[in-house]
Amino acid sequence: MSSEEIRLAQRWYDQEALAPSQIAQRLGRDKLHHVKQVPRKKQGRRHLTEPQVDQLLRRPHQMIVSADAKYHVTVQMLRKAAKTGVSERIILEACHRRGGYFRKLREKPLLAAEDIRARFAFAKQYKDKSASWWNSHVHAFLDGQHFKTYLTSAARKMAAQHRTFGAYRVPGRGLSGGYVKPKRGLAASTRSKSSLVMGAIGKGRLLLWHAGQAAADLYVGPLKANDPTGFQSNKGKMAKCESGISTFAIPTRSPDLNPMDFCTWSEINRRFRRQEAKWSAAKRETRPKYLARLRRTARKLPESLITSAIGDMEHRCQRLFEAKGHFFEESGA
The missing domain is CATH 1.10.10 (Arc Repressor Mutant, subunit A)
Known part of the structure; x- marks a missing residue:
């Protein structure tokens, strides 16, 4: 090879990342002959042209x-x-x-000024508590969740789309097919109904799980069914006091401070969608079977997952304090 051919081959190899066969074709030479004569760059961090x-x-x-x-x-x-x-x-x-x-697409509740102050006060009080403290001193983190019962393949497909948080996108692109996921609230389009589930975790395991009417009864307690205030009403607080239950109050509109919210429910949903991804399009599921599968999935959550989620309150309170009560970057469990 002439010096000019070697120079061209070197440039094509380094700048255009051409394969040896492509360089050989451009030069009209045998692949093995010219590769041996092209100086190689030292190995290091590769870059994209x-x-x-x-x-x-x-x-x-x-x-x-x-x-x-x-x-x-x-x-x-x-x-x-x-x-x-x-x-x-x-x-x-x-x-x-x-x-x-x-990036992930985010959905957050709207915080009022009093919410931010309450969150900041909570962070000041608990920012120095360790992961072991959270796992040993708080007996149970309780929460309610409405689960949609997706019984057909069409409904399950839309449920899977809800689990997609985001995608790579550049300015000016993001409202076409693939970049937009269906808005929440599918009852009208899929005929899927909601089932209220009350659950609690603590001590590394699932402590409580009730669905349907039992969950509604647990939530309302001695209250009338049309009382929307539930556990936070004066009657609800009195009932807990009479039952010997002391309340650990988490600020309102703060799902990022309840392990049931930021870990348990989402993990159950992830496991549900993975199970359903293996099913045939013709498979249907009755509502009782759906709720039974929901319960089995919840009870199979590993101890390490629950312990880690509760222990993550240590870092969450520290990040909440740094954010002065505003939303913070979540990580960990």
């Missing part, structure tokens, strides 16, 4: 539209689809330079 970034970023849109909000499109999936040897970090850096990010 701008043409490579252009080619890489054409893929996410196709992948997201194909996913149709039924599952996450992640940077790991993008790397695999692109068959590139660069790291996920390099891909993310390239995406960031073009204004694209892999």
Whole structure:
């Protein structure tokens, strides 16, 4: 090979990441002959050229539209689809330079000024408590949840779409197919009904699980069925006092401070969707069987998951204190 051919081969290899066979075709030479003469760069951190970034970023849109909000499109999936040897970090850096990010879609309650003050006061009181303290001193974290009973394949498909939090997107794109998930509240479109479930975790296990009327009775207690205030009413507090139950009050509109909210319910939903993903489209499920499967799934939650979720209150209170009562970045359980 001439010096000019070696120079061209080197440039195509380094800048365009051409394969040896492609370089050989351009030069009109035998593959094995020219590869031995092309100087190799020392191994180190690989980078993407701008043409490579252009080619890489054409893929996410196709992948997201194909996913149709039924599952996450992640940077790991993008790397695999692109068959590139660069790291996920390099891909993310390239995406960031073009204004694209892999982000979760978030749904948060609206906090009033008094809510923020109450959350900040809660954080001041408990920010120094350890994970072991939370697991040993709070007997049970109790919460109620309305579960939709998705009995058909069409309803289960829409339920799976709700579990998709977000996707890679660039400015100006995000309202077309694949980027938008169905809004909550599917009763009209799927005929799915809700079932109230009352559950509690503590000491590393599921302590309580009631569904349907039993859950409603537990929630209302001695109250009339049309009393919307439930446990937080004066009658509800009096009933707990008479039963010897002391209340550990979590600030209102704070699902990020109740392990049942930020871990247990979502984990049950994830396990449900994984189970249903293996079913045939023709499979139907009765409401009693759905509720029975819900109970079995909840009782099979591992002790390590529950202990970790309750222990994460240590870090959550610290982050809440740093945020001065506002919402904080959640991580951990």
